[in-house]
Amino acid sequence: MSHSPIKNIALVGGTHGNELTGIFLVKKYEQNSHLIRRDSFEILTLLANPQAIAAGRRYIDTDLNRCFKPQDLQNPKLINHEQLLARQIAFTIEQSKIDLIIDLHSTTSNMGLTVILHNHHPYLLNLAAYLSKINPLVKVLQYPLNQDHPYLRNLCKLGFAIEVGAVAQGVLQADIFEQTEALIINILDYLEQSNRGEIVSVDNNLTIYRQIGNIDYPRNESGELQGMIHPQLQFQDYQPLAPGEPMFLTFDGQTITYEGESTVYPVFINESAYYEKKIAFYLTQKYQIII
Amino acid sequence: MSHSPIKNIALVGGTHGNELTGIFLVKKYEQNSHLIRRDSFEILTLLANPQAIAAGRRYIDTDLNRCFKPQDLQNPKLINHEQLLARQIAFTIEQSKIDLIIDLHSTTSNMGLTVILHNHHPYLLNLAAYLSKINPLVKVLQYPLNQDHPYLRNLCKLGFAIEVGAVAQGVLQADIFEQTEALIINILDYLEQSNRGEIVSVDNNLTIYRQIGNIDYPRNESGELQGMIHPQLQFQDYQPLAPGEPMFLTFDGQTITYEGESTVYPVFINESAYYEKKIAFYLTQKYQIII
Known part of the structure; x- marks a missing residue:
């Protein structure tokens, strides 16, 4: 071009x-x-x-x-x-x-x-x-x-x-x-x-991941963290996360699953600086585009 | 006891x-x-x-x-x-x-x-x-x-x-x-x-690692960092490091090897908080002791 x-x-x-x-x-x-x-x-x-x-x-x-x-x-x-x-x-x-x-x-x-x-x-x-x-x-x-x-x-x-x-x-x-x-x-x-x-x-074929939203950690009414990224999701940036799959593990050992409607591709999973921004990870969708 | x-x-x-x-x-x-x-x-x-x-x-x-x-x-x-x-x-x-x-x-x-x-x-x-x-x-x-x-x-x-x-x-x-x-x-x-x-x-048999010293990163005269932990040493805490083995990689791509007299067991390799303390890793020796 x-x-x-x-x-x-x-x-x-x-x-x-x-x-x-x-x-x-x-x-x-x-x-x-x-x-x-x-x-x-x-x-x-x-x-x-x-x-x-x-x-x-x-x-x-x-x-x-x-x-x-x-x-x-x-x-x-x-x-x-x-x-x-x-x-x-x-x-x-x-x-x-x-x-x-x-x-x-x-x-x-x-x-x-x-x-x-x-x-x-x-x-x-x-x-x-x-x-x-x-x-x-x-x-x-x-x-x-x-x-x-x-x-x-x-x-x-x-x-x-x-x-x-x-x-x-x-x-x-x-x-x-x-x-x-x-x-x-x-x-x-x-x-x-x-x-x-x-x-x-x-x-002319490009795979892009488009951010469509964020997910925050589980927190109590005062905003205190109640859980962490589930071990199965940790370090799995850009991998598919399907409805029903584990997302968080609470401090008392409960698994919280992803309950969206379709498969997403999380990124910025467990970024340290995003705890204060109330972001556990970004949700993205994966696209193939033709340039 | x-x-x-x-x-x-x-x-x-x-x-x-x-x-x-x-x-x-x-x-x-x-x-x-x-x-x-x-x-x-x-x-x-x-x-x-x-x-x-x-x-x-x-x-x-x-x-x-x-x-x-x-x-x-x-x-x-x-x-x-x-x-x-x-x-x-x-x-x-x-x-x-x-x-x-x-x-x-x-x-x-x-x-x-x-x-x-x-x-x-x-x-x-x-x-x-x-x-x-x-x-x-x-x-x-x-x-x-x-x-x-x-x-x-x-x-x-x-x-x-x-x-x-x-x-x-x-x-x-x-x-x-x-x-x-x-x-x-x-x-x-x-x-x-x-x-x-x-x-x-x-x-009654216990393996312990005894700290015998520290190694700092390569630095210039003003104390500025000139290199980083070598990829072969990164995350290799408690693994043997023999004389002649890689320790650092300088920013211009030179490998610096360990030149001690005997094999040591590095720990706290690349601990973030120890950059300011001028510690790239601790040297330890490995012992089997009888309690």
Whole structure:
């Protein structure tokens, strides 16, 4: 497909300060810029939340990656650490005329190498199809369209996140580090070829997982957790969950089954940072699409 | 063996606020005290650091489980959150005439169900032998003797920690939760039998891993990380590491091998909380002892 060339790319790590894979990859590239330099574009590396990185925490005051709704960026009353930081990052992205954002995340869920998209932009769908074709670990997750998403990557139309896991926060796991590194190089090589007008051979068939909702943990009236992900569901991201199959195990040993109407494909199962967001996992549906 | 009865036990969770297994087990037992009640002893449950639990962090100001050196507990100049809390906990343990402390921890290392001991007390060695005999997942780790240990469990002679993993911080993993629960019940049943003077049948043969040192990650002059645990070592806690075998993988792909003089048995490999303590893993030696 043809597309005007991508001139400026932002490669972002440390949007969450305890997701070390992206942080140390960005640091590596800042010290070895030849690894990510290509002829046809400029690439800006960014450690998004240095204070949270120094503290080894996801965030200082609030989740930075929920601070990028356009109306929030305009709201002068939002002045905590991450709200101010979001405005500064938005300014940097705009000033640098960034066409495409790659935001690096990691998760305690078994998400392999997930590309998260928010729109149907054919450029991103082609990229995703290419990546999932050359590497079976790559999965494509699509959030609902036509929403005001609060994510950093939404600062430009061609923005997406890479979620890698399972890996604990505050930990570097060498296999995941190397897989993510290879994925980034694949992305940059694709962008370079595409900029040159070379046709990158891609299946026009793409499997995507569309988020259709969330499920919270069992809780009591005061919101206290009453159970945990069932052992049969733990680490089973992207695997089918049929009605009647186990979903949670309560602390007193009762199994809670999934009672939806049809088979779904859970992702972000048991992501540590989502306990406070009241999300035990996302529900998705699996689609084959033709690009 | 004969021993004066254990009258008062403390079962502690949440010494680290992001180690959810122990926290939710203690909460479960607080709501279902019949599960841990036995005829021959009283049992006190304690969530050690409620503020850190609420914040979902290991600690607020400093690691609580390094605040219990006798001289620190006496030092009126130490007044941050955890230093004050340590004094309050020490007072509670003393007032409650606690004979035995079980302190519940979890780790991102693949430690299975580890019992950590600090002394050669025959009562604890017998308990450990019993537990490791009835459950092959149980390992016994011994820290150096005759030191002023800074740990909560050192508030009484019969104190020990349970370390379970691998599990990410801020996450409940059902299989590990249930294994830990079964281990606690095994411990309480043993203590009850022992208090009654019943002879609990135990092998007099016990395998223990004695800590002999630590290894830090490769770092540059400013202390910045230059590499990570080698994939061949990741999750290989309690497995032999021979001289010449891979230990780290640097960010530029170089393998760093172990160059000690003899085979060691690493534990706490890639524990998240130990990056800041400059510990990539502990070195241990494996012993068979006769109790």
